[in-house]
Amino acid sequence: MKQRLLIIFFVLFAINLTSAQAWMTNLEIAQRLALVQNKMVLMVWEETTSYEYPVLVKDKKGRTIFINNLFEDEYISPLIWEHFVPVIVSEDRYADLYEKIKGKRSQKYIDKFNDDTIKIMDVNGNIVNTDYLVEDFQNVTNIINQYAFDTSFLEEELNNYRKDKNFFSAYYLASKYLDIALYTGRKVRSNIVELSNIYLDEAKALVVEQEIKERDALRQRCELLKLQEFILLRRPKKAVRALKKIDEETIAESNKSFVAFLYYTAYMSMDKYDDAEPWKSKISSLNLKKAQKLINLNT
DSSP states (O other), X not given: OHHHXXXXXXHHHHHHOOTTTOOBOOHHHHXXXXXXXXXXXXXXXXXXXXXXXXXXXXXXXXXXXXXXXXXXXXXXXXXXXXXXXXEEEOGGGHHHHHHHHTTTSOHHHXXXXXXXXXXXXXXXXXXXXXXXXXXXXXXXXXXXXXXXXXXXXXXXXXXXXXXXXXXHHHHHHHHHHHHHXXXXXXXXXXXXXXXXXXXXHHHHHHGGGSOHHHXXXXXXXXXXXXXXXXXXXXXXXXXXXHHHTSOGGGSOGGGHHHHHHHHHHHHHHTTOHHHHHHHHTTXXXXXXXXXXXXXXXXX
8 A cells, every 4th residue: 555655656746846956846745755754844935946045964974065055956855855755835835824823833933934944844734843043054964863753653643643633633643742752852852842732732622522521531631741741851840840739639540540650750850769659550561661761861
């Protein structure tokens, strides 16, 4: 099935190539291809291609070299295709794409969406590299090292979300992005947390589609995932303070193991072993391994 899809997408890709750049020009097809290839999408606005776009990149000998134009250099195009699915998006799409994020994203995100720099998106079109550009020239090698994720780890969650956007598909995708953040550098980690929050906010909004008797527990689950972010971002004390504010009687049965996981991980991250010990037996062996990764980030 995957091979057949790849053939279809590559045929469509060939049709959509521009003569000079060998980049795709259809965002939706680029996203589908990225989904099949387990890659992120590298996107720029079409107007950006109307002038030279100088970048830096490391050559095969490890030397940093200057490239006059990102869109015409013969060395850099295959390199980008190796790690991303690159696409040039027409300015005619701006209004439609902006409408989807209007009032739903931070100002930093909107600024990145609007500017002429390289945007790294997931297959659903959400930008992950939202930091302000401080250097004169973007370093393509750094972008690859930071954001060229193998998204096969997310394959099931991405497919479920695209097939049916509901509370659970949005929530589990948000949670899985936090798992990916465990394996990235600190700077990139905060950006992935922000990406996770896009899906977590969607999950919160979609709670109303679930049965009334389940809604409080699901909202609580979202709040607990938010507390996991604090530990991921090396703020375990804040997580503990928030956990202590939760009335024990209000904790849903389905969320008790999550609460135990958070208490244990946060206390261990703070070197409070005696406080952590009572929670350990309430955590599965799989989640203990995950807890250890979070603890390691805080040491």
